[in-house]
Amino acid sequence: MDISHLLDDLNEVQREAVAAAPGNMLIIAGAGSGKTRVLTRRIAYLIETGQASPLSVLAVTFTNKAAHEMRGRIEKLISAPTRGMWVSTFHSLAHRLLRTHWREAGLPQGFQILDSQDQYRTVRNVLKAMDLDETRWPPRQVQWFINSKKDEGHRPKHLDGSSDAYQERMIRIYQAYEEACQRGGLVDFAELLLRAYELWLGNEQLLAHYQHRFHHILVDEFQDTNAVQYAWLRLLSTSDNTMFVVGDDDQSIYGWRGARIENIQRFTSDYSSCKTLRLEQNYRSTGTILTAANTLIANNDGRLGKNLWTSGEEGEPVLAYNAFNDLDEARYIVEECRRWQDKGCRRQDIALLYRSNAQSRVLEEALIAERIPYRVYGGLRFFERAEVKNAMAYLRLMINRDDDASFERVVNLPTRGIGARSLLLVRDCASENNLSLWAAAHKLIDNKILKARAANAIMTFFTLVDSLADAAMSLELHEQVEHVLAQAALMDHYRREKSEKAQMRVENLEELVTAARQFNVAALEYDDDMDPLSAFLAHAALEAGEGQADEWEDCVQLMTLHSAKGLEFPVVFMCGLEEGLFPHQLSIDEPGRLEEERRLCYVGMTRAMRQLYMTSAESRRLHGNETYNQRSRFIDEIPEDLVNEVRMTRQVKQTAYASDLIPAFDSDHVIGGLKLGQRVMHNSFGEGIVLNYEGQGSHARVQVNFDQLGSKWLVLAYANLQSL
DNA sequence: GCATGCAGCACTGCA
DNA sequence: TGCTGCATGC
Numbered sequence: 001m002d003i004s005h006l007l008d009d010l011n012e013v014q015r016e017a018v019a020a021a022p023g024n025m026l027i028i029a030g031a032g033s034g035k036t037r038v039l040t041r042r043i044a045y046l047i048e049t050g051q052a053s054p055l056s057v058l059a060v061t062f063t064n065k066a067a068h069e070m071r072g073r074i075e076k077l078i079s080a081p082t083r084g085m086w087v088s089t090f091h092s093l094a095h096r097l098l099r100t101h102w103r104e105a106g107l108p109q110g111f112q113i114l115d116s117q118d119q120y121r122t123v124r125n126v127l128k129a130m131d132l133d134e135t136r137w138p139p140r141q142v143q144w145f146i147n148s149k150k151d152e153g154h155r156p157k158h159l160d161g162s163s164d165a166y167q168e169r170m171i172r173i174y175q176a177y178e179e180a181c182q183r184g185g186l187v188d189f190a191e192l193l194l195r196a197y198e199l200w201l202g203n204e205q206l207l208a209h210y211q212h213r214f215h216h217i218l219v220d221e222f223q224d225t226n227a228v229q230y231a232w233l234r235l236l237s238t239s240d241n242t243m244f245v246v247g248d249d250d251q252s253i254y255g256w257r258g259a260r261i262e263n264i265q266r267f268t269s270d271y272s273s274c275k276t277l278r279l280e281q282n283y284r285s286t287g288t289i290l291t292a293a294n295t296l297i298a299n300n301d302g303r304l305g306k307n308l309w310t311s312g313e314e315g316e317p318v319l320a321y322n323a324f325n326d327l328d329e330a331r332y333i334v335e336e337c338r339r340w341q342d343k344g345c346r347r348q349d350i351a352l353l354y355r356s357n358a359q360s361r362v363l364e365e366a367l368i369a370e371r372i373p374y375r376v377y378g379g380l381r382f383f384e385r386a387e388v389k390n391a392m393a394y395l396r397l398m399i400n401r402d403d404d405a406s407f408e409r410v411v412n413l414p415t416r417g418i419g420a421r422s423l424l425l426v427r428d429c430a431s432e433n434n435l436s437l438w439a440a441a442h443k444l445i446d447n448k449i450l451k452a453r454a455a456n457a458i459m460t461f462f463t464l465v466d467s468l469a470d471a472a473m474s475l476e477l478h479e480q481v482e483h484v485l486a487q488a489a490l491m492d493h494y495r496r497e498k499s500e501k502a503q504m505r506v507e508n509l510e511e512l513v514t515a516a517r518q519f520n521v522a523a524l525e526y527d528d529d530m531d532p533l534s535a536f537l538a539h540a541a542l543e544a545g546e547g548q549a550d551e552w553e554d555c556v557q558l559m560t561l562h563s564a565k566g567l568e569f570p571v572v573f574m575c576g577l578e579e580g581l582f583p584h585q586l587s588i589d590e591p592g593r594l595e596e597e598r599r600l601c602y603v604g605m606t607r608a609m610r611q612l613y614m615t616s617a618e619s620r621r622l623h624g625n626e627t628y629n630q631r632s633r634f635i636d637e638i639p640e641d642l643v644n645e646v647r648m649t650r651q652v653k654q655t656a657y658a659s660d661l662i663p664a665f666d667s668d669h670v671i672g673g674l675k676l677g678q679r680v681m682h683n684s685f686g687e688g689i690v691l692n693y694e695g696q697g698s699h700a701r702v703q704v705n706f707d708q709l710g711s712k713w714l715v716l717a718y719a720n721l722q723s724l
Numbered sequence: 725g726c727a728t729g730c731a732g733c734a735c736t737g738c739a
Numbered sequence: 740t741g742c743t744g745c746a747t748g749c
Contacts, residue, residue, distance in 0.1 A: 062739075091739050116738080140734090189739050256737065356736050358740085378738085412725095419725045453725090542739065562737045584736055600737085623735060624740045 031606035032284030044077035054085035094196035108185040110400035113541035150190035151258025184404040222247030226258035286315025330366035377559035402436035417457035478517035572608035578629035
């Protein structure tokens with residue numbers, strides 16, 4: 001078999017990795033160093049040289065995007081069909097195992113996945129049932145506690161709360177939450193992984209089967225594995241099979257999700273025969289961008305050490321723009337987008353990256369105003385929209401009547417006369433008798449505890465769900481969805497609603513039918529006989545609906561820095577580089593978390609191929625109120641000679657904030673010799689920047705954001721400001 | 725039981 | 740800013 005096409009265009013280290021003799025390997029792969037290429041070529045090499053059959057390959061990644069891309073690339077490389085080869089994310093892998101071995105895993109056959117929204121609601125219900133005050137036991141905190149324990153592999157029974165009353169109570173809540181999930185046949189994201197691990201741990205035969213099957217285990221983004229994932233991989237690997245793991249400690253950005261960067265170091269000691277290779281040649285970015293990123297990341301301690309280099313051109317300096325507010329920042333960015341576009345750059349080659357989703361709005365508004373098409377990744381995704389989740393709740397109940405999360409969602413939607421009082425009875429009955437809500441409601445009706453009216457209403461609901469499930473037998477997937485929308489009167493419900501969003505909701509429901517029609521069970525790689533509806537529900541929970549509509553239209557790309565990982569763009573704007581926003585306020589005081597922010601910055605910078613922009617704003621409207629922040633330390637950590645400060649070229653023409661406070665002004669307008677955005681000096685407050693003004697003559701006041709003291713309004717006549 | 729309006733609150737990132 | 744819970748009136 002000719003394998004030259006797999007090796008010819010690789011550099012020396014890449015080739016060494018791809019064609020290495022069997023054995024455990026750790027590849028430290030810098031950003032843009034051809035990591036995915038090495039991984040896919042390695043798989044193709046193993047198969048084409050006859051060392052592996054597709055059946056014996058297990059390749060794991062973290063995101064669906066990466067998994068799809070990997071499979072696609074492998075398919076192009078090899079002649080054999082890739083069927084039977086497992087290429088997927090940790091979560092869908094775990095899900096698949098649990099589906100196949102639901103009995104051994106102690107789950108009902110129709111178990112459903114809880115996304116974090118569902119999990120939050122479930123936690124709240126548990127707190128309610130335990131009669132705990134939400135202000136003392138914030139559901140978010142409880143949720144975080146549960147997830148972090150699961151990520152560590154701890155069940156309530158493993159935890160000791162005897163020394164700490166708070167801890168003790170948290171453990172009891174965790175316990176109660178687990179019982180609620182078990183009752184409802186519900187599995188959250190962390191549970192998928194933990195259960196899959198326990199499934200193998202407690203089942204030698206089963207484990208042996210998979211150990212025997214997967215001779216070649218390949219892991220992407222290894223730095224993002226958490227304790228359970230690592231333990232799971234450890235279980236699977238024996239002396240007979242080999243691990244090929246690829247990672248970059250500098251790109252570990254999921255510590256908050258339990259990822260353990262030290263798993264990389266551990267790997268080399270746990271697998272003593274392991275060979276380590278470093279991919280340091282970068283094929284993506286200009287020399288300037290790489291040096292800037294390298295210098296930045298050098299501020300972190302305890303790195304494995306790595307220096308990216310390129311044989312390509314030096315390129316342009318990083319452009320830094322310090323806007324005087326977020327609107328000005330957005331205006332600058334959009335203007336630059338326009339310039340690139342005019343120069344012939346495709347819109348999809350431009351990415352606007354930000355730390356948190358809330359930042360997208362101002363950018364979107366500016367793009368809309370300039371009529372530049374854009375696409376936002378992440379944020380509220382398709383399958384997370386309320387109306388879509390409601391429809392999905394009916395579908396889930398059809399498969400699993402005990403799904404309490406779904407029951408709560410739609411038992412009275414559209415309203416059918418089941419009010420808070422009746423539901424309270426149902427919930428009480430459920431927790432007293434350890435029943436699901438569905439079963440508890442049945443019991444209440446059988447025992448004639450509910451009033452006739454409420455009982456009838458609930459009966460209507462029962463009949464509806466049962467008949468939907470019956471009808472589903474003979475319908476195609478998308479017809480099932482249509483049937484639900486019609487029979488449960490969801491479509492009518494939203495058609496009647498007269499809010500502005502109603503139209504949108506109706507369209508989303510129509511889109512859901514389309515999504516069901518296009519959904520291809522084969523795409524999920526389930527070779528067992530999972531029914532299409534179950535597969536669709538799992539797909540919705542695990543894939544939240546990225547890649548809906550418009551994917552191919554030429555659009556400017558907007559996304560968080562986290563979701564940009566693994567992607568590359570010729571032109572990248574990193575927005576909102578301000579202390580408190582990036583690095584985020586919640587991470588600033590802890591060295592470990594600050595370093596993770598810095599790695600996130602590193603990830604962002606290394607997305608850029610040709611031109612990198614880093615923008616910031618003196619003031620910003622966030623969550624409804626104005627904040628004033630210093631420019632991010634990350635910009636200062638880049639060598640000055642690699643950065644070009646863009647000076648403000650023009651003032652904003654108008655502002656969209658409270659227009660009653662801020663009069664419109666034109667660019668030539670000068671107040672008392674000062675302009676907006678101008679730096680000034682005050683005798684006692686020090687230096688600052690003019691943000692705003694109001695009034696005229698002797699009443700004129702200016703708002704100045706002082707570097708040390710923050711923002712103040714000053715009467716111009718007394719302030720004695722010196723312009724700088 | 726249900727629709728509506730308002731006050732209070734929270735809010736990083738993701739499968 | 741946007742969601743949630745609660746009070747209100749029907």
